[in-house]
Amino acid sequence: MSGPDLLFYLFATLSVGGGLLMVLSRHPVSAALFMIVSLVGVASLFVLLDAFFLAILQVLVYAGAVMVLFLFIIMLLDVGPEGAKASRMKFVSGVAGLISVGLLLVLLLDLGLESMEPSDCTADDCDSCGESAAFAWPEIRDETAANGSSLVFSPSVKAFGFGLLAKYMLPLQVAGFLLLAAMVGVIILSKKSKGEESGLNQ
Amino acid sequence: MNAITPHHFLVLAFLLFGVGFLGVVIRRNVLLVLMSLELMLNGINVALVAFSRAGANLDGSIFVFFIMTVAAAEVAVGLALLVALYKKRKSIFTEDMGLLGN
Secondary structure, three states, X not given: OOHHHHHHHXXXXXXXXXXXXXXXXXXXXXXXXXXXXXXXXXXXXXXXXXXXXXXXHHHHHHHHHHHHHHHXXXXXXXXXXXXXXXXXXXXXXXXHHHHHHHHHHHHHHHHHHHHHOOOOOOOOOOOOHXXXXXXXXXXXXXXXXXXOOEEEOOOOHHHHHHHHHHOOXXXXXXXXXXXXXXXXXXXXXXXXXXXXXXXXXX | OOOOOHHHHHHHHHHHHHHHHHHHHHOOEHHHHHHHHHHHHHHHHHHHHXXXXXXXXXHHHHHHHHHHHHHHHHHHHXXXXXXXXXXXHOOOEXXXXXXXXX
C-alpha cells in the first residue's frame, strides 16, 4: 500500500468520522466544529483527485463562509442541546433512523460486493475488458483546449475558468442571479416589519 | 493512486450521503438538519469529482462548482428563514412545529 492510498483512507476516515460525530453530538456548537473537520477532509480528498481549485473553494466557501454563518446563527439563537422534552418524537425519529440506516447498509453491502471482483463484461459493450481488473486513472494533460464539445480534465484554474466562461456561460450568469435573489431574499426576510417595531417600542 | 479506484470514492460518497441522511432523519434541531443536508451535498460532490477525474472530463467539476453556489445561497436563505421562525415561535426544534398534527 503506497502513500496516496494511506492518505485516501486517512481522509476518508476524517470526513466520514467527522460527519458521524456531527450527527451524533449533543451540542450544536460541537456539531458545527465536527462538520468543519468533515468538510476539510472532503477538501483533502479533492486534492487527492487533483481538483485543486475545488479543494480551495471547499475550504473557503464551506469551511469558511457557510460554517461561520452556521456558528453565528447557533450562537445568536443560543439554543443549547436538544432536551428530552418530546420522548414520543425521539422514539419515532430513532425508529426511522434505524430503518434508514438498515436500508443504507443493505445498499452499501450490495454496492461493495457487486463490483469488488472484476466483472467479466461481454465483448460487444466494452472493448477494454482488461482495465476493469486493474483500474488506471487517466493521465493529466495540461491543456485547456476543449476536445470537441467536452472539456478535458485539468487541475489548473485556467482550464476551469475556460470551461466556466466558454461552455457554461449561461449557467454561470444564472448562478449569479440566484445569488442576487438569495441576497435580496435574506434582506427582506431579516428586515423588521412595522408591527414588530411598534411592539418593541411599547 | 494505484489501489484506489473510483469505486472506493463511490463507497465513500455513499457513506457521506448516508451519514447526512441519518442526521436529517434523527436530529430534531433544524440547524443540525440543515448541516446534515450540507453533508449529503458533499457526498454528491465527492462522487462527481471522482467520476470527473476518472473520465478525464471537466464537466463534473464545473457542476460541483454550481452545486457549491446553490448550497451557499440555500444556506443563507434557510438560516434567514430559521431566524424569522425563531422570532415567531421561540423554538427551532421540529417537535414544536407540528402545526398540522394537534
